[in-house]
Amino acid sequence: MLDVLKAINFADQEPTLSHRFGVFFLAGGLLPNPIDLRFQKVSGISTDVQLETINEGGENLHAHRMPKKMNYNNLVLERGYVSSNKGRGRLFSPLNVEFNATFSLFKFNPSNVLVTLFNEEGVPMGGWMFLKAYPVKWSVSDLDAQSNTVAIDTLELAYTRFQILRI
Template sequence: MAGEKQNSTWPLPKFYFSVTGLPGGPVSFQEVTGLETEVTPIEYRHGDSKSFYPIKMPGLGKVGNVTMRKGIFVNDASLWNWFNQIKMNTIARVTVVVNLLDETGAPKMVWTLNNAFPIKVTGTDLKSEGNEVAVESVDIAFETMTVSAP
């Protein structure tokens, strides 16, 4: 209403983000999915418990894989080159940082993927009747993820 103080706290839009830490310099992605982590609960019930329900406690944590999609540009084979560095027992691990940015370009939420390496690179589908942009994707496995709000 007119004359009332307005709340200036709004959720961040998800379209303004950056990805750093990949070999070959900064890469502009159009989509990043799979930023998730979970803990598998451990259920325990001791023998003389009067409750018929188990006690639950946190167990081992696990993370999924992150998928990143980007347009294909002339002379840009950085994702394929990174994928080709994977050999038996010699993995090119990096720290990938995904930043959700505010309107000034400052990071407000940061997901850090530790010991990341590519496990799948997918080229674009080709269609002679289409008019879409050529898009490739990379699936990245990682060991741990930290989330911070600087």
């Protein structure tokens, strides 16, 4: 009986660690891209409500603050530099092709992106589904002859909205 009560008590649960996650690009909204799913960092998962202030005539003590629309930050993904070279055992990156098409040809192909948080056994704990995401920025870390660090690709995506998934 005590184990059941402990399982129900949310205050006893340990917080989920943030270092076990996956990023899945869903082609056509359904099929995950099996190559581009490992990233070292994901940021920009946030939203807020933009408010409109309405002043009431003759009322100087307060104003009405009404919800106007949702604001979403861009989803920012960071990973080690990935070459699209098929030779020497390297994997072809569909994500690099999509970013190249956007920035070289100004062609956009929005897709859904699922960011999933896993527990220590690799079981999904929750996640975020970003709908109609498309590239808006791509950068590579500084190249420095005096440094011995990994070159980092930073990929930034805009999206129409996101849904929070809790399991």
